Amino acid sequence: MTLHQFLMIVVMCACIIFLRAFPFIVFQDMTKKTPPLLLYLGRVLTAAAIAMLVVYSIASVCDFKNPDYMRLFWMTPAILVTILLQWFIKNSLISIVGGTAVYMICIQLIA
């Protein structure tokens, strides 16, 4: 490892730690009240961010730099199964294992 590579890693780690701590640094003194705007954002951004991560993880599983559209295609039944299992059975582990099994079977055996 060169010194430069070591420093790059240090910079990257520092950035991540800083970003994660950011809201706690900026809003340090507000022990009593958080501004309504912020609470609003904290509330709506939760659902928006999870939805973002759904789309982003789909894109990254089918590798958006070199898109594999068969993977994208087989994700449709897998995601539907996951949604249905979760909506009706309400057990996260069953939904995740079920959906993942459908996807793995599809891409390994059929595709």
Next chain:
Amino acid sequence: MEQNLSEADTTACNGKASSVLRDAFLAAMPVILGYLTMGTAFGVLLVQQVPNSNALWALGFSPFALSGSMQFASVEMLKNASMYSLFMTLVLALLINIRYCVYGLPFLRLFRCYPWYLRYYLIFNLTDETYAIEVSSKRHGKQQRNFFILVSTFDYLSWIGGTVLGALIGSHLPFPTDGIDFAMVALFVVILVDLCREKANRFPALVGALSTALVIALAMLLCPQFANKSLLVAMMLMTAILLAKRPKDAKGGDAQ
């Protein structure tokens, strides 16, 4: 911390240590599997791509970065280290990871009640997946605290373990587990389904999904090399839309 989830985890939690442990382990299970797999993939990639790198790199990097998106991007940067100045590294690291700076918002009040070392530990552990599990937890008090500590620790150890393992086994990896990375997608889908049982969350979720899909599609069409920065743009877009659509009588961030 009021969470608007209904019936997210029906796993029994009656306050006994063993049941919190079991509860947290079950909740973290998909992330543990995902992190072991993704971590292994990162470790393999690292030693294959970056000359003279070894498992010690993973062991030194992962515990402090704890970020898949950053670490995967870092492989390319470390490989061509001479092309990246420290300033460039700084800018890229901030861009790639900017989403982390809102993950703390839902926990601002809650974490302040915790002792400082616990606060720092939990803040540092706010990865995409750990955040997603914690933000959807509807536990309370001490149970909530223990659940957070355990989930963070399981996720933390499995990521480090995965990356070191991957770096150790390098290129000799005979895995018939193609497609197991879908577990991450499924995890996010499950959390979104639970959030969407609450009507107030459906519009923000739709905005988030459409903004991201739009930005990623545009990035893929126009400039694929920027596709991995699309999270930043998507996040700005959805924040702008949600701010514009903010209820007029806006005392009400606390509507719930």
